[in-house]
Amino acid sequence: xxxxxxxxxxxxxxxxxxxxxxxxxxxxxxxxxxxxxxxxxxxxxxxxxxxxxxxxxxxxxxxxxxxxxxxxxxxxxxxxxxxxxxxxxxxxxxxxxxxxxxxxxxxxxxxxxxxxxxxxxxxxxxxxxxxxxxxxxxxxxxxxxxxxxxxxxxxxxxxxxxxxxxxxxxxxxxxxxxxxxxxxxxxxxxxxxxxxxxxxxxxxxxxxxxxxxxxxxxxxxxxxxxxxxxxxxxxxxxxxxxxxxxxxxxxxxxxxxxxxxxxxxxxxxxxxxxxxxxxxxxxxxxxxxxxxxxxxxxxxxxxxxxxxxxxxxxxxxxxxxxxxxxxxxxxxxxxxxxxxxxxxxxxxxxxxxxxxxxxxxxxxxxxxxxxxxxxxxxxxxxxxxxxxxxxxxxxxxxxxxxxxxxxxxxxxxxxxxxxxxxxxxxxxxxxxxxxxxxxxxxxxxxxxxxxxxxxxxxxxxxxxxxxxxxxxxxxxxxxxxxxxxxxxxxxx
Amino acid sequence: xxxxxxxxxxxxxxxxxxxxxxxxxxxxxxxxxxxxxxxxxxxxxxxxxxxxxxxxxxxxxxxxxxxxxxxxxxxxxxxxxxxxxxxxxxxxxxxxxxxxxxxxxxxxxxxxxxxxxxxxxxxxxxxxxxxxxxxxxxxxxxxxxxxxxxxxxxxxxxxxxxxxxxxxxxxxxxxxxxxxxxxxxxxxxxxxxxxxxxxxxxxxxxxxxxxxxxxxxxxxxxxxxxxxxxxxxxxxxxxxxxxxxxxxxxxxxxxxxxxxxxxxxxxxxxxxxxxxxxxxxxxxxxxxxxxxxxxxxxxxxxxxxxxxxxxxxxxxxxxxxxxxxxxxxxxxxxxxxxxxxxxxxxxxxxxxxxxxxxxxxxxxxxxxxxxxxxxxxxxxxxxxxxxxxxxxxxxxxxxxxxxxxxxxxxxxxxxxxxxxxxxxxxxxxxxxxxxxxxxxxxxxxxxxxxxxxxxxxxxxxxxxxxxxxxxxxxxxxx
Numbered sequence: 019x020x021x022x023x024x025x026x027x028x029x030x031x032x033x034x035x036x037x038x039x040x041x042x043x044x045x046x047x048x049x050x051x052x053x054x055x056x057x058x059x060x061x062x063x064x065x066x067x068x069x070x071x072x073x074x075x076x077x078x079x080x081x082x083x084x085x086x087x088x089x090x091x092x093x094x095x096x097x098x099x100x101x102x103x104x105x106x107x108x109x110x111x112x113x114x115x116x117x118x119x120x121x122x123x124x125x126x127x128x129x130x131x132x133x134x135x136x137x138x139x140x141x142x143x144x145x146x147x148x149x150x151x152x153x154x155x156x157x158x159x160x161x162x163x164x165x166x167x168x169x170x171x172x173x174x175x176x177x178x179x180x181x182x183x184x185x186x187x188x189x190x191x192x193x194x195x196x197x198x199x200x201x202x203x204x205x206x207x208x209x210x211x212x213x214x215x216x217x218x219x220x221x222x223x224x225x226x227x228x229x230x231x232x233x234x235x236x237x238x239x240x241x242x243x244x245x246x247x248x249x250x251x252x253x254x255x256x257x258x259x260x261x262x263x264x265x266x267x268x269x270x271x272x273x274x275x276x277x278x279x280x281x282x283x284x285x286x287x288x289x290x291x292x293x294x295x296x297x298x299x300x301x302x303x304x305x306x307x308x309x310x311x312x313x314x315x316x317x318x319x320x321x322x323x324x325x326x327x328x329x330x331x332x333x334x335x336x337x338x339x340x341x342x343x344x345x346x347x348x349x350x351x352x353x354x355x356x357x358x359x360x361x362x363x364x365x366x367x368x369x370x371x372x373x374x375x376x377x378x379x380x381x382x383x384x385x386x387x388x389x390x391x392x393x394x395x396x397x398x399x400x401x402x403x404x405x406x407x408x409x410x411x412x413x414x415x416x417x418x419x420x421x422x423x424x425x426x427x428x429x430x431x432x433x434x435x436x437x438x439x440x441x442x443x444x445x446x447x448x449x450x451x452x453x454x455x456x457x458x459x460x461x462x463x464x465x466x467x468x469x470x471x472x473x474x475x476x477x478x479x480x481x482x483x484x485x486x487x488x489x490x491x492x493x494x495x496x497x498x499x500x501x502x503x504x505x506x507x508x509x510x
Numbered sequence: 511x512x513x514x515x516x517x518x519x520x521x522x523x524x525x526x527x528x529x530x531x532x533x534x535x536x537x538x539x540x541x542x543x544x545x546x547x548x549x550x551x552x553x554x555x556x557x558x559x560x561x562x563x564x565x566x567x568x569x570x571x572x573x574x575x576x577x578x579x580x581x582x583x584x585x586x587x588x589x590x591x592x593x594x595x596x597x598x599x600x601x602x603x604x605x606x607x608x609x610x611x612x613x614x615x616x617x618x619x620x621x622x623x624x625x626x627x628x629x630x631x632x633x634x635x636x637x638x639x640x641x642x643x644x645x646x647x648x649x650x651x652x653x654x655x656x657x658x659x660x661x662x663x664x665x666x667x668x669x670x671x672x673x674x675x676x677x678x679x680x681x682x683x684x685x686x687x688x689x690x691x692x693x694x695x696x697x698x699x700x701x702x703x704x705x706x707x708x709x710x711x712x713x714x715x716x717x718x719x720x721x722x723x724x725x726x727x728x729x730x731x732x733x734x735x736x737x738x739x740x741x742x743x744x745x746x747x748x749x750x751x752x753x754x755x756x757x758x759x760x761x762x763x764x765x766x767x768x769x770x771x772x773x774x775x776x777x778x779x780x781x782x783x784x785x786x787x788x789x790x791x792x793x794x795x796x797x798x799x800x801x802x803x804x805x806x807x808x809x810x811x812x813x814x815x816x817x818x819x820x821x822x823x824x825x826x827x828x829x830x831x832x833x834x835x836x837x838x839x840x841x842x843x844x845x846x847x848x849x850x851x852x853x854x855x856x857x858x859x860x861x862x863x864x865x866x867x868x869x870x871x872x873x874x875x876x877x878x879x880x881x882x883x884x885x886x887x888x889x890x891x892x893x894x895x896x897x898x899x900x901x902x903x904x905x906x907x908x909x910x911x912x913x914x915x916x917x918x919x920x921x922x923x924x925x926x927x928x929x930x931x932x933x934x935x936x937x938x939x940x941x942x943x944x945x946x947x948x949x950x951x952x953x954x955x956x957x958x959x960x961x962x963x964x965x966x967x968x969x970x971x972x973x974x975x976x977x978x979x980x981x982x983x984x985x986x987x988x
Binding site: 389 | 543546550554557561571572607618626631635636640655656660755756763771774778784785794856867
């Protein structure tokens with residue numbers, strides 16, 4: 019009997035024009051989302067490559083100068099010297115021999131590679147660039163946000179697969195199931211069906227299985243197609259593990275909305291009232307609660323304003339300058355190229371400029387740490403409050419799965435800060451020793467390679483969101499299941 | 511007759527328990543949003559004013575130094591929030607707040623508050639504007655979808671029609687009844703907004719606040735009317751109340767959630783925003799090779815004779831001004847066209863995207879309203895661009911003043927080995943503090959005329975649909 023109902027419902031669904039157009043709509047939305055998500059990732063890659071190529075070419079030119087100089091020294095004899103200051107082009111040792119100049123005037127761009135599923139959920143990756151410049155400049159400059167995107171576009175947010183799943187999919191679910199029982203009741207067919215050897219629970223389950231089966235099969239298949247179309251690293255197990263998690267999260271989230279439909283149908287009155295209740299629930303859980311939680315987080319733990327941080331950094335800079343630079347020509351501070359050749363002050367200048375940067379870093383560090391601490395407090399408040407809305411849990415989960423979460427970015431920044439120290443130290447030491455950089459040294463500059471977090475860490479962060487959704491789902495299933503026996507089949 | 515229909519509709523709605531609930535929740539959310547918005551707004555404005563004063567003081571007290579070093583030390587422009595940001599925060603969370611103005615470099619504003627927020631912030635701001643744009647239409651739909659379809663289902667439509675009421679009278683009466691009920695809820699918001707406004711000493715900004723509020727109210731009323739007549743049209747057209755509800759909720763979700771994102775993605779595809787790395791590399795390479803292919807160093811050598819001739823000198827030694835300052839100012843000016851080209855390219859992509867978004871916006875009434883609301887609240891893209899322009903104009907003037915001063919004051923430093931010129935920090939007072947004056951309301955309005963027209967078109971369309979639907983109103987269920 020159950021099988022008959024399921025196959026009947028499935029056939030009915032496919033015959034209804036509304037359902038077919040819904041399926042077309044969702045396929046279109048996923049295709050569009052995959053395409054636009056991919057564009058966003060491509061743009062990041064293009065930007066990162068251009069920035070890396072630009073800075074590499076500047077270092078490349080400096081290296082070429084040292085090669086010419088080395089050849090000249092070899093040919094003419096003499097000592098391979100350190101350039102204490104910038105010369106007129108062609109005269110004396112080139113700037114490329116000066117580690118201080120190389121380290122201060124060129125940057126190295128570090129990138130956090132996108133995961134195979136990055137285009138599925140853009141998360142914060144559209145405002146936090148995945149490529150950042152490291153040089154001998156203060157730490158603050160690393161995270162100065164350089165994203166150029168039109169603020170209107172950022173405010174509106176990405177049309178990615180996460181958006182389709184979190185916002186649109188529930189609407190489709192509700193549209194095909196809001197009148198599950200109520201319509202049969204209103205038409206008077208419910209009593210007739212139940213005259214057959216089938217319980218109300220079984221009937222309900224069959225109807226849901228038919229709808230959820232068709233819809234989920236469609237969505238997961240489309241997700242797979244999207245993965246093949248726009249996913250990356252299809253050969254790696256990481257990508258497939260992430261896709262498996264994406265499928266599970268989508269499954270649980272979608273089933274939760276079916277369960278909501280059942281819940282409302284069990285308690286609800288007529289179809290129209292069910293519709294209102296479900297639309298209201300959707301609005302509350304997907305729109306209102308997340309914005310309220312965000313409001314709560316930013317009100318309880320407001321991040322210090324970037325404006326305050328800026329003026330504080332400036333205050334530190336002025337103080338440092340007044341202390342250390344008093345005896346020096348500040349003019350040279352800004353214009354290395356004008357430092358006279360062989361002038362010992364040039365040496366002092368770079369030394370002081372370096373100690374200056376250290377002073378700024380030290381002065382700003384506490385403020386900066388406070389910034390990060392406040393953000394972490396916001397984040398942990400959101401972690402705690404996520405359980406009141408499946409949409410928040412789903413968004414956190416999808417960001418985690420796609421590798422666009424705040425935590426992965428922080429993991430990246432941790433490595434960036436460590437590398438910043440290493441890079442700075444490499445050039446500072448050689449500069450202070452007045453060691454002349456040779457062409458071969460250019461191959462020995464510190465190299466950066468992003469170390470991915472262990473998959474277990476990702477799973478552990480993902481667990482609360484996934485478990486929370488599962489608990490909500492079971493709750494939403496259990497309540498109607500228990501009360502279904504008291505359901506009134508005929509309208510009184 | 512219309513009045514009594516309206517009265518019946520209104521009292522029926524107000525007596526319904528569902529209305530009390532939804533209206534109560536909506537009013538509560540509105541008040542929360544406005545209170546939070548106001549608190550954030552005043553905190554932002556306090557910090558902005560304080561920071562601007564501080565950075566101005568830092569500029570004046572930066573110590574005795576070479577004036578050009580002073581220009582490198584530079585100054586910051588901090589962006590004020592916009593007169594009605596507490597109601598509609600617009601792009602403020604996603605646009606930079608601090609713009610560094612220094613010698614040799616044009617910068618863009620950095621420090622987007624959104625980067626200092628949990629990722630949940632991307633669900634959006636709970637603001638007065640958000641509630642009126644998204645929740646108010648849904649309230650109208652909930653209150654109005656049964657207006658005709660419900661009466662048909664319960665059989666009262668036939669009775670009403672038999673009493674000689676014309677279809678149009680019925681439409682106007684119902685529109686009036688529902689409209690008043692919605693206004694009752696939204697009125698609280700207007701009142702709360704008014705109180706907040708009178709508490710805040712905003713009039714000092716001289717941004718024609720009264721006119722802004724009036725236009726804002728008019729836009730939202732128009733928007734509400736669009737949804738009201740659409741709801742009545744669908745209610746009259748649909749065979750059952752639940753069909754009406756599904757169609758209306760579907761349209762609402764399309765207009766409020768799908769259309770804005772789709773419009774943005776389409777506009778980005780047609781007019782892509784350059785990627786930061788690419789844009790930066792292009793601009794800096796262009797700077798290094800010179801605007802028209804002559805590197806700045808070479809170009810100055812080429813032009814040196816002409817420049818010296820302007821001072822009646824044929825060599826550096828004869829110059830009555832400091833050559834270093836001349837060179838610095840020239841280098842500065844060589845970069846202007848490069849900045850204009852690359853920043854111009856960026857701005858063109860923004861403006862083209864905006865125009866396209868406005869055009870796509872005709873498909874959904876929420877889009878033109880959103881643009882209007884941001885513009886009237888002073889939290890839109892154009893204001894941000896104006897701010898960046900003002901900062902760049904200030905920067906150029908600051909550098910020019912400082913370099914000119916250096917040219918005359920350090921005129922005796924032209925011989926090699928004469929060291930560098932150090933000025934008393936008092937000279938930095940020659941640069942007046944930065945102050946941002948927004949363009950007037952008039953300019954904003956002329957830029958957004960198209961959005962007003964789009965809203966009006968939507969009103970006409972929804973009215974026409976409603977009139978058409980009630981004309982073919984059938985009293986029977988089929």
